[in-house]
Amino acid sequence: MKIRKRFYPRSLQDCVATAFMAAIIPITFWFEVYVVIPGVHGAESMFNWIHLGPALFLLYNVSANMLATIMCDTSSGTEIVTVPADVAVGTGLGSKSWHLCSTCEAVAPPRSWHCNTCGVCVLKRDHHCVFTGCCIGHKNHRYFILFVLHLFVATFYASILNNYFIWFVRGEEFRNWTSVVKIVFPLAMLMIDTSTRQYYLVIYLINMVGMLFTGVLLIYHGRLIISGAVVHERNSRDYNLGRLENIRMVLGEKWYLTWLTPFMGSELPHNGVNWDSVQREASKNK
Numbered sequence: 629m630k631i632r633k634r635f636y637p638r639s640l641q642d643c644v645a646t647a648f649m650a651a652i653i654p655i656t657f658w659f660e661v662y663v664v665i666p667g668v669h670g671a672e673s674m675f676n677w678i679h680l681g682p683a684l685f686l687l688y689n690v691s692a693n694m695l696a697t698i699m700c701d702t703s704s705g706t707e708i709v710t711v712p713a714d715v716a717v718g719t720g721l722g723s724k725s726w727h728l729c730s731t732c733e734a735v736a737p738p739r740s741w742h743c744n745t746c747g748v749c750v751l752k753r754d755h756h757c758v759f760t761g762c763c764i765g766h767k768n769h770r771y772f773i774l775f776v777l778h779l780f781v782a783t784f785y786a787s788i789l790n791n792y793f794i795w796f797v798r799g800e801e802f803r804n805w806t807s808v809v810k811i812v813f814p815l816a817m818l819m820i821d822t823s824t825r826q827y828y829l830v831i832y833l834i835n836m837v838g839m840l841f842t843g844v845l846l847i848y849h850g851r852l853i854i855s856g857a858v859v860h861e862r863n864s865r866d867y868n869l870g871r872l873e874n875i876r877m878v879l880g881e882k883w884y885l886t887w888l889t890p891f892m893g894s895e896l897p898h899n900g901v902n903w904d905s906v907q908r909e910a911s912k913n914k
C-alpha cells in the first residue's frame with residue numbers, strides 16, 4: 629500500500645465529519661465498556677470480560693480500516709499510466725473512456741475521475757467520503773467497505789445493549805415523556821440539562837442513527853460492489869464479471885479473510901488502469 633502524502637481533510641465539511649468520527653468511536657467504546665455492560669451485568673460479572681473481546685475487535689477494525697482508507701493512496705499517480713496502442717489510434721474498446729485531465733495535465737484512464745477536494749485523479753473513483761476526508765477508489769475500496777461493515781456491526785451491537793440498559797436497567801429514570809423530548813431535541817436539551825443522563829441519551833441516539841445510516845450505506849455500496857460498479861455506474865453492467873470476481877476486484881485474492889484485519893495481505897487482481905480486458909470479459913456475461 630502506498631501512503632497518501634497529504635492525508636489530512638481539506639474542506640471544512642471533511643474536517644467536521646472526520647473529527648466527529650474520531651471523537652464518537654472512542655466515546656462509544658468507553659460508554660459501552662465502562663457504563664452499559666457493567667450496568668447490564670453488574671460490576672463484578674465475568675460477562676464484562678466476555679464482552680470485552682468483541683468490543684476490542686470491533687474498535688480495532690473500525691479504527692484501523694478508517695485509518696487505512698485515509699492513508700491509502702488510490703490516485704492515478706500510483707500507477708504507470710500509458711495509453712494502449714489501439715486506444716491511441718481510436719479503435720480500442722475503451723478509447724472513449726480515456727481522457728485528459730486538464731487540472732492534473734495528464735492522461736486519465738477509464739473509470740478514473742478528478743476530485744476537486746483531493747486535488748488528484750482517483751483510480752476507479754467511487755465517491756468522496758466526508759467521514760474520512762478522502763476519495764474512495766480502486767485501492768482503498770476494500771478498507772472503506774470493511775470500515776462501514778464493522779461500523780454497522782458495532783452500532784448494532786451497541787444499540788441492543790443501550791436499549792436494554794436505558795429502557796430496562798435504568799428504566800425508572802428514563803421511561804418517561806421527558807426522555808422522548810430529550811431524544812427528539814438532544815442538542816437543545818444538552819444546553820439546559822448537562823447531567824450524565826442527558827449525555828447517555830445523546831450517545832444512545834447517535835448510535836441508533838449510526839446503525840440505520842451505516843445499514844443503508846452497507847446495502848447500497850454492497851449491492852454496487854456485487855454488481856462490479858461504482859456509484860456513478862450504478863445503472864451499467866460494463867464491468868460486471870460475476871459476483872465472486874466483482875468481490876475479488878474490491879477485497880482482493882484473500883477476500884474471505886479481509887474482515888479480520890486491514891493488515892491481512894490480499895492482492896488486488898487488477899491495477900486500476902487498463903479496464904479494456906475487463907470490459908471485454910464483462911460483455912460476454914451480458
Ligand SMILES: [Zn+2]
Pocket residue numbers: 729730731732733741742743747748749
Ligand atoms: Zn486530475
Ligand SMILES: [Zn+2]
Pocket residue numbers: 743744745746747755756757762763764
Ligand atoms: Zn476526493
